[in-house]
Amino acid sequence: MSSQLINGKEIGQQIRVSIKEEVQQLATKGITPGLAVILVGEDPASHTYVANKEKACQQLGIYSELIKLPEQTTEEQLLQQIEQLNSSAKIDGILVQLPLPKHINEQKVIETISPLKDVDGFHPVSVGKMLLGQETFLPCTPHGVMKLLEFSNVDVAGKHAVVIGRSHIVGVPMGQLLLQKDATVTYCHSKTPDLEAITKQADILVVAVGRAKMIKSHHIKEGAVVIDVGMNRDEFGKLCGDVDFADVVDHTAAITPVPGGVGPMTITMLMVNTIQSAKMKLV
Numbered sequence: 001m002s003s004q005l006i007n008g009k010e011i012g013q014q015i016r017v018s019i020k021e022e023v024q025q026l027a028t029k030g031i032t033p034g035l036a037v038i039l040v041g042e043d044p045a046s047h048t049y050v051a052n053k054e055k056a057c058q059q060l061g062i063y064s065e066l067i068k069l070p071e072q073t074t075e076e077q078l079l080q081q082i083e084q085l086n087s088s089a090k091i092d093g094i095l096v097q098l099p100l101p102k103h104i105n106e107q108k109v110i111e112t113i114s115p116l117k118d119v120d121g122f123h124p125v126s127v128g129k130m131l132l133g134q135e136t137f138l139p140c141t142p143h144g145v146m147k148l149l150e151f152s153n154v155d156v157a158g159k160h161a162v163v164i165g166r167s168h169i170v171g172v173p174m175g176q177l178l179l180q181k182d183a184t185v186t187y188c189h190s191k192t193p194d195l196e197a198i199t200k201q202a203d204i205l206v207v208a209v210g211r212a213k214m215i216k217s218h219h220i221k222e223g224a225v226v227i228d229v230g231m232n233r234d235e236f237g238k239l240c241g242d243v244d245f246a247d248v249v250d251h252t253a254a255i256t257p258v259p260g261g262v263g264p265m266t267i268t269m270l271m272v273n274t275i276q277s278a279k280m281k282l283v
């Protein structure tokens with residue numbers, strides 16, 4: 001079966017062109033969107049992610065502040081930093097890179113970010129509004145996946161969508177967004193007894209578990225659309241997803257590669273959310 005490659009780099013780029021136009025429009029009204037990114041500690045992967053976010057801001061004309069704090073930063077210091085950004089007129093979006101060092105309560109940090117600047121969509125207010133289908137900041141990765149499906153002309157309505165993974169960042173909101181587009185949604189996770197029996201029924205399979213190449217061709221229904229959210233290193237140190245691309249690709253109607261699939265969309269949607277927040281100044 002010939003499979004369509006869902007190119008996140010290209011789709012992300014298309015969206016960024018329209019973001020750039022929006023930034024120029026806002027500039028004529030005296031508004032420069034601003035994003036603050038806080039990074040605590042020395043995690044190398046987090047440093048790379050954060051650098052990419054800064055680069056995207058620069059390319060699009062979005063003002064950015066990168067706040068790097070040492071590993072031993074106290075929770076109180078971090079909360080104070082967030083409060084300061086909550087009241088800064090230059091900042092429309094605040095993102096605290098996760099994971100945080102163990103001595104800091106992640107949920108408390110998330111709940112300190114003003115819901116009006118919660119461009120990650122992790123605050124309980126944002127999560128609640130998303131569940132109710134109200135306008136809010138949608139979490140970037142699942143939002144990016146929905147855009148990939150839309151730009152690839154994958155009709156979600158009436159399809160059986162199976163989501164593997166139930167993290168608050170990806171899995172749970174992913175299923176909800178698919179449900180809102182009228183998919184029939186099943187969640188699978190580490191306690192699912194017979195994974196294959198369920199994934200075999202998926203018209204759309206979204207995999208967000210964080211285990212290199214765990215999904216093989218025997219998990220896939222012929223002609224499924226497969227979205228791979230994973231970002232791992234294989235036994236040779238090469239970047240790979242949660243899906244064994246080479247094994248699976250010929251059985252799919254469409255599939256995202258890793259890298260170049262979901263990854264570029266996450267940052268793009270962060271930029272979209274930052275613009276959405278800056279536009280609130282217009283009314």
Ligand code: GUN
Pocket residue numbers: 095096097098099120140141169
């Ligand atoms: N760490 C991994 N993914 C994310 C994300 O989407 N947002 C934040 N803040 N941290 C992350």
